[in-house]
Amino acid sequence: MSDQHRSSPATRLVGMGRPDRSPGAAVGPGIELSSTYVAGGTPAYGRFSNRTWEVLEDTLGDLEGGRALSFASGMAAVSACLALTPPGGTVVLPHHSYNGTGALVDLLERRGALRAVRVDPADTAAVLAALPSADVLWIESPTNPMLEIADLPTLFAAAGKAGVRTVVDNTFNTPLLLQPLQLGADVVLHSVTKYLAGHSDVVLGATITADEQLYATLLTHRTLHGAIPGPHEAWLALRGMRTLHLRLERACENAVELARRLKEHPAVARVRYPGRGAIVCLETVGGQAAAEALEQRVQVWLPATSLGGVESTLERRRRHAAEPESVPVELVRLSVGIEAVEDLWADIDQALRG
Ligand SMILES: Cc1ncc(COP(=O)(O)O)c(C=O)c1O
Numbered sequence: 001m002s003d004q005h006r007s008s009p010a011t012r013l014v015g016m017g018r019p020d021r022s023p024g025a026a027v028g029p030g031i032e033l034s035s036t037y038v039a040g041g042t043p044a045y046g047r048f049s050n051r052t053w054e055v056l057e058d059t060l061g062d063l064e065g066g067r068a069l070s071f072a073s074g075m076a077a078v079s080a081c082l083a084l085t086p087p088g089g090t091v092v093l094p095h096h097s098y099n100g101t102g103a104l105v106d107l108l109e110r111r112g113a114l115r116a117v118r119v120d121p122a123d124t125a126a127v128l129a130a131l132p133s134a135d136v137l138w139i140e141s142p143t144n145p146m147l148e149i150a151d152l153p154t155l156f157a158a159a160g161k162a163g164v165r166t167v168v169d170n171t172f173n174t175p176l177l178l179q180p181l182q183l184g185a186d187v188v189l190h191s192v193t194k195y196l197a198g199h200s201d202v203v204l205g206a207t208i209t210a211d212e213q214l215y216a217t218l219l220t221h222r223t224l225h226g227a228i229p230g231p232h233e234a235w236l237a238l239r240g241m242r243t244l245h246l247r248l249e250r251a252c253e254n255a256v257e258l259a260r261r262l263k264e265h266p267a268v269a270r271v272r273y274p275g276r277g278a279i280v281c282l283e284t285v286g287g288q289a290a291a292e293a294l295e296q297r298v299q300v301w302l303p304a305t306s307l308g309g310v311e312s313t314l315e316r317r318r319r320h321a322a323e324p325e326s327v328p329v330e331l332v333r334l335s336v337g338i339e340a341v342e343d344l345w346a347d348i349d350q351a352l353r354g
Pocket residue numbers: 073074075076078098100140144169171172190191192193203204205306
């Protein structure tokens with residue numbers, strides 16, 4: 001193959017991180033279980049680096065266009081990125097960021113570690129107005145669970161001019177739908193737990209940046225906080241990522257079709273679907289009671305938190321105390337999986353009709 005030819009993400013997902021093609025070699029990487037190493041080389045110690053993490057990091061870094069670090073969870077990655085804020089500095093973040101991120105920002109603000117300014121990321125003028133006092137601009141696009149979309153090129157350009165660092169939680173998109181570093185973001189993070197790993201059997205996080213200084217800061221944070229993944233989890237995540245393109249394609253097709261049909265459903269007052277991805281939110285005509293009944297009646301859909309697995313799940317988000325009151329009590333978030341769309345439709349239709 002010529003040097004100019006760059007394989008598509010699907011081919012890289014399948015082929016990256018495999019051992020050399022020597023006769024008799026394994027076709028997939030092993031799991032390196034070692035807490036320490038013979039002195040004088042790298043790795044040196046299991047909290048600093050691990051070859052199984054590195055295989056996952058090389059693949060994810062390649063897809064996002066930067067250098068990746070794997071973390072113990074998505075929240076460990078969130079925590080490392082929030083620590084990029086200087087002491088007492090200001091973070092501008094969405095009202096409806098993931099509720100764990102919101103709760104951690106609240107905690108840090110109560111301790112005086114930072115100041116938070118909350119905005120609607122779809123209101124570009126409001127975000128731009130908040131930038132002069134900001135140190136970090138935190139983006140989720142779409143937001144979780146209100147699915148608001150931000151004008152990323154405009155915001156990144158303005159943040160760059162104002163010297164504001166931009167961090168994007170790209171969990172809902174994956175690098176196959178959006179590559180924020182290519183649009184000018186400084187750092188991308190993922191809850192790898194979701195689409196990247198994809199099978200609801202591993203909790204893991206990651207950061208990716210093309211800035212060497214930020215990479216070094218994030219690596220120091222991971223090492224000193226011990227926010228490291230287990231090698232087995234890293235291996236499972238890479239195995240899951242091999243099929244990301246197929247899973248995402250099917251889940252998105254299903255989501256488009258279900259969003260279209262749900263808009264016509266007599267028991268549904270409102271559907272939120274930003275036009276990409278596989279998360280759809282609906283609001284029931286019968287309020288909270290109808291949303292709770294929907295959770296209880298489904299048989300194919302799983303009533304469960306989290307998202308991005310092969311299986312379709314749903315949940316009324318306000319059942320979590322940490323969810324902001326501006327999220328409607330009857331809002332049900334659907335994580336559309338890869339089952340046959342007619343089975344998903346038949347099940348949710350019967351559950352909505354009661
Ligand atoms: C958008 C988003 N970011 C971060 C997280 C946190 O990830 P984890 O649960 O892997 O710690 C989640 C979890 O739901 C999420 O939805």
